[in-house]
Amino acid sequence: MTDDDLRSRLRNADPAPSPAPLPPDRVARLLEKTMSADVATPTTHTPTAPRRRLLPVLAAAALLLIAGAGWLIFRPDQPIESNLLTAPATASTPAVAPVLLAAPAGGSAKCMEPQAAHLATNADFAFAGTVTTIDKNDVVTLSVSKVYKGTQTTLVQVDQAPNTSETMLGSGTFEVGKSYLVAANEGTIMICGYSGESDIPGLLDLFEQAF
Amino acid sequence: MKTDQRRARFEALAPAVIEAVRRYLARRTDPATADDVLSETLLICWRRLDEMPAEHLPWAYGVARNCLANAERSHRRQARLFARISVLDPPPATTDGPEPPDEELATAIGRLRDEDAELLRLWAWEELAPAEIAVTLGITANAASIRLHRAKQRLRDELRKTGGTAGHEESTEGRRP
Known part of the structure; x- marks a missing residue:
């Protein structure tokens, strides 16, 4: 019996010679579930079914934790805060005080596909605006054109930490003269596709769907 | 962005890996175990994407093989219990399915x-x-x-x-x- 005979005889006994391929939506779900897992912490045990259903929830919780940590680290210091508050007053605008936001550090967060429902439930402040100035302390001032959710204001200031990058969709950071759509949760900008240049495809749709 | 590149690479190679590993598992275990082990294999491929060689299928089979061995180790414990039960309380004899x-x-x-x-x-x-x-x-x-x-x-x-x-005839x- 030659190798070929042996191989074809074995092949005839193949219990799964040509199984139907998985439907594309199941492949997509499997991929999404897999890629929403944290890359940094490998585990070796077999996840059981209920835990796998929990995975997106856990990922979201981890994101919130990271965002919270970002806020603790990058929240504006005392002196900056007083500057921010006095600046509009000297410009003699009787309008409301600017809303202060912090930009989280990029890089450490792993993102899931942005979803309007997530944006709607998690953002407590969302607006469209144009960057007017960025001062030497990396404080970004935006003039607000539309508030989607939260405090009605005309001015927002973001304390952009020096190393912040890749947090905004588009060029990655705020640039003078460009327009942005920004969502925030408890004073910290939501990254992972929820904030960015307003001409990024899909971002405006996401905002309009959510609010 | 690095994350995006990583996702793109995984999305490009995953469908072929999914089909191959599904067949690999369908040949060696029951459908429920196959589903579990497929998910776990993918997860490991995603996490260790950087280690994956260009010829990724043999490597992915290796991952699936280890995951399956783990899964079967825990199944074996259940099987031993079941074997003990069936010795004490044997089920009625049945005829086999199609040969x-x-x-x-x-x-x-x-x-x-x-x-x-x-x-x-x-x-x-x-x-x-x-x-x-x-x-x-x-x-x-x-x-x-x-x-x-x-x-x-x-x-x-x-x-x-x-x-x-x-x-x-092959005996000769x-x-x-």
Whole structure:
């Protein structure tokens, strides 16, 4: 019996010679579930079914934790805060005080596909605006054109930490003269596709769907 | 962005891995275990994407093989319990389902060592070359080549034995000069 005979005889006994391929939506779900897992912490045990259903929830919780940590680290210091508050007053605008936001550090967060429902439930402040100035302390001032959710204001200031990058969709950071759509949760900008240049495809749709 | 590149790379190679690993598992375990092990294999591929070689299927088979071994270890505990129960309280005798088409081959494979049988399956069903089998099993290409050769020889011998008792035509083939 030659190798070929042996191989074809074995092949005839193949219990799964040509199984139907998985439907594309199941492949997509499997991929999404897999890629929403944290890359940094490998585990070796077999996840059981209920835990796998929990995975997106856990990922979201981890994101919130990271965002919270970002806020603790990058929240504006005392002196900056007083500057921010006095600046509009000297410009003699009787309008409301600017809303202060912090930009989280990029890089450490792993993102899931942005979803309007997530944006709607998690953002407590969302607006469209144009960057007017960025001062030497990396404080970004935006003039607000539309508030989607939260405090009605005309001015927002973001304390952009020096190393912040890749947090905004588009060029990655705020640039003078460009327009942005920004969502925030408890004073910290939501990254992972929820904030960015307003001409990024899909971002405006996401905002309009959510609010 | 690095994350995006990573996602794009995974999305490009995953469909082929999913199909291949599904077949690999369908040939070796029950559907429920196959589903679990497929998810876990993908997760490991995603996490260790940077380590994945260009020829990713043999590597992915290797991951699936280890995950399956883990899953079966815990199944075996359940099976032992079940075996004890069925000895104490045997189920009524039933007739077997339809006969497998190649009973002789199944018997011959069953007499081989597990390692040899798996080598032959990887060779015939997954259609891997010895160098690829080496990646899957984590051994050298040389060792894979030699072991595969011996496994084929052992299977031939077993087939000859079973064929001999059944008067199968192949019983004479090996004795031809």
